[in-house]
Amino acid sequence: MSAYEELETGRETDYTVPALQRGLSILQMFNARQRTLGTSDIAERLGVSVSAIYRIVHTLSEMGYLRKLAKNTYELGPQVVSDGFSYLASRDIVDLALPHLNALRDRTSLSCHLTIREQTDSLYLYRAFAAQRLSVNIPIGTRIPCHCTAMGRILLSGLTAEELDVLYQHVRLDDYPPPAPKTLPELQQLVDGDRERGWVLHRSDYSTAIAAGVRNHLGEIVAAINLSGPDAVMDSPESQARYLAALLQTAERISAELGR
Missing domain, CATH: 1.10.10.10 (Winged helix-like DNA-binding domain superfamily/Winged helix DNA-binding domain)
Structure with missing residues (x-):
């Protein structure tokens, strides 16, 4: 029946x-x-x-x-908070970041993305796509291993050395092409430098990305944003300095809205 x-x-x-x-x-x-x-x-x-x-x-x-x-x-237990609020928190970040990333895209004519970390992956939540040839366009929902991208490394820089060690103790890193680190000590050294610098520049497949962290009211890195475009546009030190200043300013504005 x-x-x-x-x-x-x-x-x-x-x-x-x-x-x-x-x-x-x-x-x-x-x-x-x-x-x-x-x-x-x-x-x-x-x-x-x-x-x-x-x-x-x-x-x-x-x-x-x-x-x-x-x-x-x-x-x-902590899983109740993680499951109950992670999606809502990510939507809050998207809603807050959206106008700032669109403005940054319009100002620079470069694509902007927003990601959060889920375990060892960088999860793309939003993109402000630059309508120009050779624009970098990564779809929303894409997951990329954190150690392979500028935004992923920024997200990892929000972890302590001990937390990073626990997260990657059973993860193989040698299956990914350069310039991704091949070992945990190499990754730790990279992330230490990223943490001290506060931003990451990463080149891959004829494109360059610069990433910075978004912080919550506790000063913790909860998301990352980037500017990405073809090497021809972002290759000169002058261009990189200009784009980095605009990116850091945008990250500060989004963090301020999160209570930073």
Whole structure:
């Protein structure tokens, strides 16, 4: 019998998943006033035994949605914030950056892009495309390994040396063509220089890109922007200095709107 026929005869199938329903109900129990809960409290609110929720709580903890504080006591884990707000935060950055990047594109006649970091990838969220021949045009949604691009390296410069080491400890770097670094020590050395300089210039495939970081109210790098165009346009030191000044000014303006 089809779903339509079931509805017509008043016999709807129950497609709910009890374990999933309980897991989401557990997460919803936490709020500003109720920051911690014990397993007995959770079980009592759900009207079940502690043993009935043990595997659900364990799974939520393993996935980072709950954090164990003490024996049988939990609080919300970092994954709740990451999943709940990363998309919204990225949209906020796009909305704030869009007019600034469009103005930078119009001022320089070069393409501009906005990215955020997702693990070891640079995710492209916005592009202000320059309508000229040989313009660099990377589609929104593109993912490129961070260590291969100017914006990716800027995003990595927001990490500490320890965080960078943990992020790349199981990642192979020798499968990418030059000028990408081939080893973790080489990447660390590059990122150290990028962090000190505050911007990155990168050449590849007859094009040049200059990237800078966008910072939040805590001064943390949360996104990167760039100016990119053909080598013929960006090759001279005078041109690079002019474009870099415009890029840094734009990065400061976007950061200011984020509360920097």
